[in-house]
Amino acid sequence: MSSKFALRNISLTARLTLFFTAALAVIVLGVSAMMYEELVHQLHEKEELELKDDLHIQQDVFEYLARRQRPTQWQHEWSEHQEKYQRFAWQLTGSDGAVRLASANAAGFADGLALPAQDGRFARAGAGARSFLLYRIAVDPAAGQGARLSGILDVTQDERVARRYLRKLALVVALAICLAAGAGWLLTRRGLAPLRAISAEIGRISAEKLNYRIANEAWPSDLRQLALDFDAMLARLQRSFDQLSRFSSDLAHEFRSPINNLVAAASVTLVRARDVAEYEATLEVMVEEGNRLSRMVSSMLFLARADNARQTLHRETVSAQAEFSKLIDFFGIMAEEQGVTLRAAGDANVVADPILLRRALSNLVANALQHTPRGGTVELSAETRDGTVLIAVADDGAGIAAEHIPYLFDRFYRVDAARSSGDSSGLGLAVVRSIAELHGGTVAVESAPGQGARFEMRFDQS
Numbered sequence: 001m002s003s004k005f006a007l008r009n010i011s012l013t014a015r016l017t018l019f020f021t022a023a024l025a026v027i028v029l030g031v032s033a034m035m036y037e038e039l040v041h042q043l044h045e046k047e048e049l050e051l052k053d054d055l056h057i058q059q060d061v062f063e064y065l066a067r068r069q070r071p072t073q074w075q076h077e078w079s080e081h082q083e084k085y086q087r088f089a090w091q092l093t094g095s096d097g098a099v100r101l102a103s104a105n106a107a108g109f110a111d112g113l114a115l116p117a118q119d120g121r122f123a124r125a126g127a128g129a130r131s132f133l134l135y136r137i138a139v140d141p142a143a144g145q146g147a148r149l150s151g152i153l154d155v156t157q158d159e160r161v162a163r164r165y166l167r168k169l170a171l172v173v174a175l176a177i178c179l180a181a182g183a184g185w186l187l188t189r190r191g192l193a194p195l196r197a198i199s200a201e202i203g204r205i206s207a208e209k210l211n212y213r214i215a216n217e218a219w220p221s222d223l224r225q226l227a228l229d230f231d232a233m234l235a236r237l238q239r240s241f242d243q244l245s246r247f248s249s250d251l252a253h254e255f256r257s258p259i260n261n262l263v264a265a266a267s268v269t270l271v272r273a274r275d276v277a278e279y280e281a282t283l284e285v286m287v288e289e290g291n292r293l294s295r296m297v298s299s300m301l302f303l304a305r306a307d308n309a310r311q312t313l314h315r316e317t318v319s320a321q322a323e324f325s326k327l328i329d330f331f332g333i334m335a336e337e338q339g340v341t342l343r344a345a346g347d348a349n350v351v352a353d354p355i356l357l358r359r360a361l362s363n364l365v366a367n368a369l370q371h372t373p374r375g376g377t378v379e380l381s382a383e384t385r386d387g388t389v390l391i392a393v394a395d396d397g398a399g400i401a402a403e404h405i406p407y408l409f410d411r412f413y414r415v416d417a418a419r420s421s422g423d424s425s426g427l428g429l430a431v432v433r434s435i436a437e438l439h440g441g442t443v444a445v446e447s448a449p450g451q452g453a454r455f456e457m458r459f460d461q462s
Contacts, residue, residue: 012195013188020184025177032173036166043158048122051135054088055151059139087154089113092139094147112152119148124155131159194220198227210238255296258289265289302431313353313438320382320391321347323358327380331365339374348382350389350459352439360435363428364393364455371397371453389459396452400445408445409433432457 010018089109091102106113112132117123123134133153201214213234215227269282324344335342342365350357361380368378372395382391400408407413411430436443436457447453 013185013192016188016192017181017185020188021177021181024180024184025173028173028176028180032169036162036169039165040162043155043162047133047153047155047158048135051088051122051133051151051153054153055090055135055137055149058090058151059137059149088151090149090151092147092149100147109152109154113150117150130154130156194223198223202230205234207241210234210241255293258293258296261289262286296427302434313356315351315353317349318352318354318357319347319349320389323354323361324380324382326358327361327365330362331369335369335378338369338372340369340372341377342369342380343377344380346382348384348389348391350382350391351461352459356435356438360432360457361391361393363432367428367455368393368395368397368453371395373397376452384461387461389461390456391459392454392456394452394454399449399451400447400453401449405445405447409443429455 086105086108089103089106091106091113092100094100109132112125112130112134115123115125115132115134117134117136119136119138121135125132125134131154133155134150135152136148136150139147139149198214198217198219201217205212211234213231215224215231217227219227265282265285269279274282321344328342328344331342365378365380372378376396378393378395380391380393382389384390409429409432411427413429432455433443436459439459441457441459443455443457445453445455
């Protein structure tokens with residue numbers, strides 16, 4: 001955990017330089033290893049071919065002498081060559097392992113010739129500071145039953161060449177990695193210059209400059225999308241900031257009215273002595289304004305919890321028809337007093353928090369009753385369509401103009417005085433939208449002037 005945290009603290013320049021150097025080091029080391037292995041392979045092939053050829057020539061000499069008993073000119077020349085050529089030596093052993101014949105320089109190769117080796121297979125060994133390649137074959141029975149011819153080649157010089165090459169290769173690889181690290185750091189720093197520039201541009205943005213945009217600059221294509229996404233975030237922040245400013249202003253205005261009413265009612269009552277009926281009337285006004293404040297505070301607390309994802313849902317399967325029946329019983333007297341018909345149609349089972357669903361429907365029904373004239377109808381309906389439950393509240397009131405529809409679910413938004421009520425907090429539809437979104441659903445409205453309004457909540461049950 002600590003190592004991962006430490007890696008995250010490393011600068012992007014250092015991290016990319018490290019990755020670049022590591023990748024290049026792996027490539028250089030891999031290529032160098034292949035080159036070294038190829039060199040060693042070529043040296044070994046050359047040594048084995050040389051030893052094999054020398055030994056087979058010596059074998060031909062023995063087999064020729066075994067048949068003719070008299071050396072020819074080429075055999076004399078081979079013997080003279082052996083005396084001058086000190087890398088190769090040979091010896092002929094009998095079936096008992098005793099040495100019958102040996103080259104003039106065999107004594108200098110005694111340690112290597114004594115090593116065990118299988119017929120027809122090369123064996124490599126070191127004796128002191130020297131390295132040997134040993135090869136052993138059987139000779140013609142005419143040279144002696146069970147006779148073996150052993151050849152040995154001094155490969156010390158080739159081993160030194162390989163080691164010297166390896167040292168130089170290691171030095172070159174180390175130097176290449178160091179140069180790669182330096183070049184990688186310079187290239188990475190230069191390549192990340194636009195990122196530092198975009199960071200500097202972002203650093204100039206403050207709460208007073210949320211309208212500033214950085215995508216107007218000419219950024220590389222890789223950073224262009226980042227700049228666009230950052231500008232989109234700034235736009236969202238600006239909208240949220242403006243909304244919060246408007247919300248604070250609206251909140252102060254909405255709270256001021258009931259508080260002023262409370263203070264005014266109390267002040268007027270205290271001016272002079274009044275009878276019981278006047279005190280009762282004043283108390284009724286104060287209770288009404290207090291209830292209005294309480295509803296506003298309750299709605300505000302609910303919206304705050306919903307905005308911060310702290311609202312806990314207790315989901316269960318709820319029958320829309322059963323909820324409609326409870327709402328009709330609750331709002332029935334109010335609807336009757338207003339001369340409005342309240343009815344329900346259809347049914348659907350929705351997985352939702354029953355308390356929150358009832359609250360959303362109550363707000364929609366109360367809103368519909370406020371804006372439906374006498375003789376009108378408010379209808380609650382439910383249906384299931386393609387795995388989505390649709391629950392709607394429709395009225396045949398005055399309707400809503402198109403320019404107001406996008407803002408209906410904003411907090412404290414009111415269309416006009418005619419569609420506003422003194423009992424309304426301006427938060428009912430905002431609460432409906434929050435409840436729908438908490439359930440992963442949506443809410444929408446269809447309306448036109450003179451054609452009523454239809455509010456519909458959609459809950460995806462798939």
